[in-house]
Structure formats: structure tokens, C-alpha cells
Amino acid sequence: MVxxxxxxxxxxxxxxxIIASNPRIYARPAGGPWLAPLECVYYLAGVASIALGWYFNIRFVLDAHGQGSLVxxxxxxxxxxxxxxxxPAAGSGNQDYLIANVVLLPVFTIVDGxxxxxxxxxxxxxxxxxTSFAFPFAFYFATIERQRRHQRTGGEPGAEVGSGGPPADPLAVRHEI
Incomplete structure (x- = not known):
């Protein structure tokens, strides 16, 4: 359980x-609600994915009855x-999950981010x-929606990297860690 x-x-x-690194994006948009309905949908889906995943993870650990360790x-x-x-059924689903989580999620969120x-x-x-595999996608989509809301009200919170906004080719430039 530890x-x-x-x-x-x-x-x-x-x-x-993530939130501390992007305070302008996660600030309340001017003249609007703290959360828009679409953001709520994304956050609810993300939280549901964590709850369901953790339910099964906790059951997996408890079924071991304290035998063994992390390794x-x-x-x-x-x-x-x-x-x-x-x-084969489990393998079919999990190979898809691994490709999406280890390749597509980082490439999409890093390049698009x-x-x-x-x-x-x-x-x-x-x-x-x-957290879970679905949560970062839901959180990222909610972030995109929040950023869109800021831009619609003239807040333009997206230009936080560097001094001139995001680079033309995000993979060709080193960014702060």
C-alpha cells in the first residue's frame, strides 16, 4: 500500500x-466563470478515470495479501x-494502451503544448x-479549453514560453525544465 x-x-x-508552471493559463478568465461546462466535462472524465483505475490498483495490491514487494x-x-x-484479449488492449501512453501522449502534449x-x-x-492514462488527456484538453477562453477575452495566456511566444518548431529549441 505504501x-x-x-x-x-x-x-x-x-x-x-503543471499548474504552478502555467499560472496565467489556470487563472480565472476575465469576465467568465471559473470553469466552463466543457472544462467540467473534461475534469469529470479525468477524475472518473483516476477513481476507476485506483479501484482496480488497490484491489490488485490487496489481493496479494501483503506478500512480496514492489519488485x-x-x-x-x-x-x-x-x-x-x-x-490475447488482455494483450490486445494493453499493446494499444502502451503505444498511446508511451508514444502518442508525450508527442502530442509536448509538441502541441x-x-x-x-x-x-x-x-x-x-x-x-x-494518475491514469486518461487523466492527462482530460487535463490537457481542459487546459486547451481554458487557454481558448482566455484568448477569446483578450488575455492571451499562451505566450508564456520565451519572450516572443511559442517557437515555430518546438522540437528545434531547448526549453527550460
């Missing part, structure tokens, strides 16, 4: 770091990975290791 508490703490820390035994991370491919002027967009990928 590993789950560590994961929860790291998940909250990564979310807090060995029935409740271990290697066993968790092995069970993801325990049969830098184009939009987000600082440290790679943290959305980091958050996926400690």
Missing part, C-alpha cells in the same frame, strides 16, 4: 507542478506488467505514470 501512497503523492505533485511477489510491478499480457506556449508540457506525460 507504493500506492507514493504514486498518489507523485500524481498530485505533477499536477501541482517481487504477487502484488509487484513486474507481476502487474505480466498480467497485462496474460491472454510548446506550440500553444505551455511551460513544461512534458509533465502531462509524467502525470500519466501516477
Amino acid at each position: 507504493s500506492l501512497l507514493v504514486h498518489a503523492s507523485l500524481g498530485l505533485a505533477s499536477i501541482a507542478w 517481487s511477489g504477487p502484488g509487484s510491478y513486474p507481476n502487474f506488467l505480466r498480467l497485462q499480457f496474460a491472454n 510548446y506550440r500553444r506556449g505551455l511551460r513544461r508540457p512534458w509533465l502531462f506525460f509524467v502525470a500519466s505514470f501516477f
Whole structure:
């Protein structure tokens, strides 16, 4: 159970770091509500994905009855990975998940994030290791919606990276970590 508490703490820390890195984006848009209905939909989907994922993660750890550790035994991370491919049906779903989480999520959020002027967009990928796979997507989509609302009211919070807004080619420029 300690590993789950560590994961929860790291998940909250990564979310807090994203928000702290982009205070203008997460500020209340001028003349509008704190959260728009579409942002609420994204956040609710993200929170639901965490709740459902954690339900199954906690059951996995409790089913091990305290046997083993994080690296060995029935409740271990290697066993968790092995069970993801325990049969063809599980393997089919998990290969899709792994490609989406390890390739598509970071490429999309990092490239698109830098184009939009987000600082440290790679943290959305980091958050996926400690929250759920769907949560960073939902959080990122809510962030895009929040940024759109700011731009609609003239706030332009997207130009936070560097002095002239996002670079033309986000992969050709080093960004602060």
C-alpha cells in the first residue's frame, strides 16, 4: 500500500507542478466563470478515470495479501506488467494502451503544448505514470479549453514560453525544465 501512497503523492505533485508552471493559463478568465461546462466535462472524465483505475490498483495490491514487494511477489510491478499480457484479449488492449501512453501522449502534449506556449508540457506525460492514462488527456484538453477562453477575452495566456511566444518548431529549441 505504501507504493500506492507514493504514486498518489507523485500524481498530485505533477499536477501541482503543471499548474504552478502555467499560472496565467489556470487563472480565472476575465469576465467568465471559473470553469466552463466543457472544462467540467473534461475534469469529470479525468477524475472518473483516476477513481476507476485506483479501484482496480488497490484491489490488485490487496489481493496479494501483503506478500512480496514492489519488485517481487504477487502484488509487484513486474507481476502487474505480466498480467497485462496474460491472454490475447488482455494483450490486445494493453499493446494499444502502451503505444498511446508511451508514444502518442508525450508527442502530442509536448509538441502541441510548446506550440500553444505551455511551460513544461512534458509533465502531462509524467502525470500519466501516477494518475491514469486518461487523466492527462482530460487535463490537457481542459487546459486547451481554458487557454481558448482566455484568448477569446483578450488575455492571451499562451505566450508564456520565451519572450516572443511559442517557437515555430518546438522540437528545434531547448526549453527550460
